[in-house]
Amino acid sequence: MDNLICISMKGISKSYRHDAKTLQVLKHVNFQVGVGETCAIVGPSGSGKSTLLSIIGLLDFPDEGDYLLMGHSVANAQSDELAMLRKSEIGFVFQHYNLIARLSVLENVALPLRYRGVDRASALEQAMQMLGRVGMADRARFKSADLSGGQKQRVAIARALIGQPSLILADEPTGSLDSETAREILELLLSIQKEQRVTLLIVTHDNQVAHLMQKKIRVRGGRVEEMGASVL
Structure with a gap:
């Protein structure tokens, strides 16, 4: 295993059946992220970005090609192995937060640890520490409905990071926020x-968000068209 590579995609293709037709969404995609x-x-919309993200997040699977996450090939992994990889290696941040309304902010952040079998008291203690890191400790007992968009995204970031994953996948994490909050x-x-x-x-x-990243990948027509700092 090359322990300097987090994501390695080799010849990844993906098709869906729609209205009795086959739509190829990804076409022999190759790239690595350290x-x-x-x-x-x-x-652009419909280029295959969401499908690519779902495959990286082990929520969908390619028809062909190989995907290595932290050196583990997921091509032939069993469902329990994939679930373990998702829980241990990946944190998700969504545009619309995906917080559970009936739970408090603290309970939402503790949830990934509870899924791993961490006892409730320890999970809540660690969740409070993470809320402090994102500036939300004073909202720990609030419900998500009582938070602003920026506050909800801070909670979502805390939830994604609490399990100390190797990889954070963020799908338009600032897309629902005003420019000032998005910057924060x-x-x-x-x-x-x-x-x-x-x-x-x-x-x-x-574009401003993309320019702050070390690497940029453009997806167009299901293909990785360009890579590197000159993408945008």
Whole structure:
């Protein structure tokens, strides 16, 4: 295993059946993202970005090709192995937060640890510490409905990071926020990414966000068209 590579995609293709037709969404995609690297995936709507992110997050699977996550090939992994990889290696940050409304902020952040079998008291203690890191400790007992968009995204970031994953996948994490709040959230995310040396992959339509990433990948027509600093 090359322990400097977090994501390695080799010849990844993916098709879907729709209205009795086969639609090829990804076509022989190849790229790598190093451990601790930041990367933006950009491209027009319908280009395959979301499908690519789902495959990277082990929520969908390619028809052909191989995907290695932290050196583990997932091509022939069993469902329990994939679930373990998702829980141990990946944290998700979504555009619309995906917080559970009936749970408090503290309980939402503790949830990944509870899924791993961490006892409730320890999980809540660690969740409170993480909320302090993102400036939300004073909202720990609130429900998500009582938070602003920026506050919800801070909670979502805390939830994604609490399990100390190797990889954070962020799908338009600033897309629902005003420009000032978006800047604050991005600065927070990059600060924690650098501190924990976690690999950060962001799908974004925002050129300013993409330019802050170390690597940029453009997806167009299901293909990785360009890579590197000259993408945008």
